[in-house]
Amino acid sequence: MNLEKRIVFTPNEDIYWDNWGRIVRVFRKGITCEGVGYFDLNSKLQEVSAEPPHYKNVKDTVYEDEIEKWDFAPKTHHLKTELEFFEAINAGIKSFAIRKNDREFLVGDFIVKEEWDSENKGYTGRSKKGVIDYITDYGQPNNQVVLGITYF
Missing domain, CATH: 2.30.130.30 (Hypothetical protein.)
Incomplete structure (x- = not known):
């Protein structure tokens, strides 16, 4: 069972989507974003589900190795x-x-x-x-x- 926590994170690289054959940058390197972090039983961050800044109501997965830094951000x-x-x-x-x-x-x-x-x-x-x-x-x-x- 994964533990979910609200976090802010900074990607360590630009992250792209293939939008019907058109490559689109959705998360920019060094720009802070927020999402829901999924942690394993040892409290290690596994991945983040986040809404890209320019694409509302659409979520994507950002993996732990694509994240430069993160911190908790409770509501x-x-x-x-x-x-x-x-x-x-x-x-x-x-x-x-x-x-x-x-x-x-x-x-x-x-x-x-x-x-x-x-x-x-x-x-x-x-x-x-x-x-x-x-x-x-x-x-x-x-x-x-x-x-x-x-x-x-």
Whole structure:
């Protein structure tokens, strides 16, 4: 099983596609890009799935030997959280979330739970920060995930 983490990386060479017989440069040497890194069980980067800067909604694989340097680049997800659930999080009772996976959640991403008062239709101003340390879709409906979260 591979571990996925959001990263930034710099190719060590220009990377090209064969676009129906036309050779097109998609990643430029020395230009920083972002993608999802796939790591083996020893935490060694194997490859990256990334969207080239000039080709939106198309992803390509960049292999470890084509990467000069890389670093982790977690996203921060701000999530509206109802009063009753926020209280359970704040009390240390609730350390998970079941969500539609519409934000490309990854292990290592940050979560900011922002308390929402649906009766008054507004945020209360309280928030709780955490990091996603586990993700599974086991037993969940299509495109839904369970996030394990450590709050701090």
